[in-house]
Amino acid sequence: xxxxxxxxxxxxxxxxxxxxxxxxxxxxxxxxxxxxxxxxxxxxxxxxxxxxxxxxxxxxxxxxxxxxxxxxxxxxxxxxxxxxxxxxxxxxxxxxxxxxxxxxxxxxxxxxxxxxxxxxxxxxxxxxxxxxxxxxxxxxxxxxxxxxxxxxxxxxxxxxxxxxxxxxxxxxxxxxxxxxxxxxxxxxxxxxxxxxxxxxxxxxxxxxxxxxxxxxxxxxxxxxxxxxxxxxxxxxxxxxxxxxxxxxxxxxxxxxxxxxxxxxxxxxxxxxxxxxxxxxxxxxxxxxxxxxxxxxxxxxxxxxxxxxxxxxxxxxxxxxxxxxxxxxxxxxxxxxxxxx
Amino acid sequence: xxxxxxxxxxxxxxxxxxxxxxxxxxxxxxxxxxxxxxxxxxxxxxxxxxxxxxxxxxxxxxxxxxxxxxxxxxxxxxxxxxxxxxxxxxxxxxxxxxxxxxxxxxxxxxxxxxxxxxxxxxxxxxxxxxxxxxxxxxxxxxxxxxxxxxxxxxxxxxxxxxxxxxxxxxxxxxxxxxxxxxxxxxxxxxxxxxxxxxxxxxxxxxxxxxxxxxxxxxxxxxxxxxxxxxxxxxxxxxxxxxxxxxxxxxxxxxxxxxxxxxxxxxxxxxxxxxxxxxxxxxxxxxxxxxxxxxxxxxxxxxxxxxxxxxxxxxxxxxxxxxxxxxxxxxxxxxxxxxxx
DNA sequence: CTGAAAGCGCTTACAG
DNA sequence: CTGAAAGCGCTTACAG
Numbered sequence: 069x070x071x072x073x074x075x076x077x078x079x080x081x082x083x084x085x086x087x088x089x090x091x092x093x094x095x096x097x098x099x100x101x102x103x104x105x106x107x108x109x110x111x112x113x114x115x116x117x118x119x120x121x122x123x124x125x126x127x128x129x130x131x132x133x134x135x136x137x138x139x140x141x142x143x144x145x146x147x148x149x150x151x152x153x154x155x156x157x158x159x160x161x162x163x164x165x166x167x168x169x170x171x172x173x174x175x176x177x178x179x180x181x182x183x184x185x186x187x188x189x190x191x192x193x194x195x196x197x198x199x200x201x202x203x204x205x206x207x208x209x210x211x212x213x214x215x216x217x218x219x220x221x222x223x224x225x226x227x228x229x230x231x232x233x234x235x236x237x238x239x240x241x242x243x244x245x246x247x248x249x250x251x252x253x254x255x256x257x258x259x260x261x262x263x264x265x266x267x268x269x270x271x272x273x274x275x276x277x278x279x280x281x282x283x284x285x286x287x288x289x290x291x292x293x294x295x296x297x298x299x300x301x302x303x304x305x306x307x308x309x310x311x312x313x314x315x316x317x318x319x320x321x322x323x324x325x326x327x328x329x330x331x332x333x334x335x336x337x338x339x340x341x342x343x344x345x346x347x348x349x350x351x352x353x354x355x356x357x358x359x360x361x362x363x364x365x366x367x368x369x370x371x372x373x374x375x376x377x378x379x380x381x382x383x384x385x386x387x388x389x390x391x392x393x394x395x396x397x398x399x400x401x402x403x404x405x406x407x408x
Numbered sequence: 409x410x411x412x413x414x415x416x417x418x419x420x421x422x423x424x425x426x427x428x429x430x431x432x433x434x435x436x437x438x439x440x441x442x443x444x445x446x447x448x449x450x451x452x453x454x455x456x457x458x459x460x461x462x463x464x465x466x467x468x469x470x471x472x473x474x475x476x477x478x479x480x481x482x483x484x485x486x487x488x489x490x491x492x493x494x495x496x497x498x499x500x501x502x503x504x505x506x507x508x509x510x511x512x513x514x515x516x517x518x519x520x521x522x523x524x525x526x527x528x529x530x531x532x533x534x535x536x537x538x539x540x541x542x543x544x545x546x547x548x549x550x551x552x553x554x555x556x557x558x559x560x561x562x563x564x565x566x567x568x569x570x571x572x573x574x575x576x577x578x579x580x581x582x583x584x585x586x587x588x589x590x591x592x593x594x595x596x597x598x599x600x601x602x603x604x605x606x607x608x609x610x611x612x613x614x615x616x617x618x619x620x621x622x623x624x625x626x627x628x629x630x631x632x633x634x635x636x637x638x639x640x641x642x643x644x645x646x647x648x649x650x651x652x653x654x655x656x657x658x659x660x661x662x663x664x665x666x667x668x669x670x671x672x673x674x675x676x677x678x679x680x681x682x683x684x685x686x687x688x689x690x691x692x693x694x695x696x697x698x699x700x701x702x703x704x705x706x707x708x709x710x711x712x713x714x715x716x717x718x719x720x721x722x723x724x725x726x727x728x729x730x731x732x733x734x735x736x737x738x739x740x741x742x743x744x745x746x747x748x
Numbered sequence: 749c750t751g752a753a754a755g756c757g758c759t760t761a762c763a764g
Numbered sequence: 765c766t767g768a769a770a771g772c773g774c775t776t777a778c779a780g
Contacts, residue, residue, distance in 0.1 A: 086751045116548045121525025123773030126462045126756045147487045163522045166506035182503045185461025208456045321691045351661045353693030426767045463757025466772045
């Protein structure tokens with residue numbers, strides 16, 4: 069039996085009051101006679117009335133929700149981001165709405181439009197996105213924080229990982245372990261994180277008078293499978309590299325399984341390091357050395373920036389924050405076993 | 409400079425047409441003169457106009473969005489669910505809105521209300537939720553699919569993992585390996601998955617004339633840390649169990665790290681198995697045996713059920729689907745090394 | 749303490 | 765091909 073959704077009107081009618089009164093009851097606002105209140109609540113319950121958020125939002129011009137736009141979601145990285153963001157949103161009395169898996173440009177645009185009407189502000193994590201696309205698809209003056217995006221200008225708050233610094237430090241560390249032939253498994257093409265990490269890697273080599281070499285730079289796309297494939301390619305190189313720098317941990321995990329399959333000893337024959345330090349990294353065997361980023365901190369800080377922007381009605385000086393990284397050194401690069 | 413959000417009215421005025429025409433242009437509907445269309449588009453672009461989804465939704469009584477309500481999000485499990493759901497939603501031209509980290513009952517209720525107005529249907533994954541709570545917090549006749557929830561009755565579609573069967577089969581397998589003292593690390597209390605898995609474990613013992621023993625049933629909450637703690641407790645038991653059945657992989661990962669820390673050989677001294685078969689399980693060392701569930705299949709199927717419900721205006725016979733499990737047998741229980 | 753009415757931003761039969 | 769007007773479900777000054 070299909071019944072129409074019950075609205076405030078019907079409740080009002082059945083209770084013999086105006087919609088204004090019902091609204092007051094449901095928002096716990098203004099003075100309402102105790103008896104009236106009880107009657108309205110009873111009727112509402114009997115009718116299974118629940119206020120329609122869309123009507124409400126349109127009226128008050130506020131949604132109390134924050135949107136988080138993500139690229140392809142997989143692995144632990146994104147659940148950590150979501151977790152940090154969700155917690156912080158709730159602390160600030162916002163609900164978090166997540167939308168994911170947008171790889172193609174038109175998907176992103178569609179998602180932007182869908183989200184933009186439903187939230188008071190937006191955290192956007194979308195690798196290749198230009199300012200123009202954002203401006204044409206978002207309402208003027210919607211508070212926005214760009215997470216790991218490459219967008220210049222002063223229109224938006226932004227938050228980035230220190231990819232360059234982290235990658236450079238890690239590659240330096242490998243050199244200090246005595247490695248001279250260090251292969252890198254690159255991240256997704258045209259992805260900002262990927263590019264910066266590669267740049268950091270190259271910089272470290274140069275600083276140590278090692279010429280970067282195209283043969284050592286293997287394509288990858290941040291997935292475990294691509295790491296697996298890349299490792300196989302690397303193992304076939306002659307002379308064989310003695311260390312592998314995977315541009316993220318998922319690819320390092322894939323590489324790890326390839327190396328184990330072939331029976332290569334890590335770190336003795338080949339050292340292996342990753343980037344992100346996802347929670348599972350320390351539980352791998354050998355425990356994976358990685359560039360540590362506070363992943364859920366990413367979510368937390370982005371939401372804090374956004375909440376600030378919303379409170380200021382987006383009328384504030386935009387902030388460009390860079391999150392520092394550190395090295396989590398474990399067995400896979402030859403450092404002593406720890407569970408740091 | 410704070411400017412008000414630009415609306416359809418302003419575009420209409422600046423373009424010298426009615427709002428109806430602007431609407432037609434933006435929805436690519438009805439006949440609009442090519443010149444008029446171009447003019448409207450130009451003005452809209454110049455003004456950075458983007459249609460307000462809330463106004464639209466209210467008018468057409470449709471949101472083209474589906475909501476996914478999750479409990480605490482962490483680890484790979486949830487990203488996999490989200491991924492499956494997102495993909496399937498997009499295939500059906502719906503946008504997926506995810507809301508997570510609802511543990512307390514009032515948080516869940518708030519989330520239900522917030523979501524319910526913004527979507528055309530809802531997939532709800534919330535371990536302990538009763539039919540009454542759902543009914544009072546959701547609009548009558550909103551299509552809902554319950555994922556891994558324990559709600560009786562015929563009002564909602566539901567989707568569950570065969571937790572009992574999977575756990576029973578895995579415990580049987582351990583017995584076949586010769587284990588007589590099998591400890592179990594339990595999942596979160598009052599969680600349906602947790603209870604069913606425990607029930608399956610006990611059933612297997614009984615079928616093999618092994619008396620279930622309270623000392624072997626260690627508390628846990630599905631997190632890595634709780635698995636770590638539980639393993640320490642188990643190692644102190646005398647006589648010591650020869651196998652550990654963790655109620656999910658995250659806890660197995662925690663247990664793994666505790667065992668390695670103490671220097672216990674897996675599987676020789678203690679066999680270890682998990683549940684879920686998250687992607688990283690096969691990459692652990694030793695590779696983790698686990699009860700395999702198609703996690704992203706969970707998301708996929710739930711969305712398919714929901715889309716069907718929406719199309720039928722919720723006026724269909726409700727379906728109760730149970731997803732089967734299988735055993736992914738690897739090194740950690742003493743089975744040969746494979747990367748299946 | 750309560751209600752009539754305007755308004756939030758859109759869509760859509762209807763009439764022209 | 766185009767517009768005036770009603771309506772979607774709510775909130776909120778304003779008046780009483």
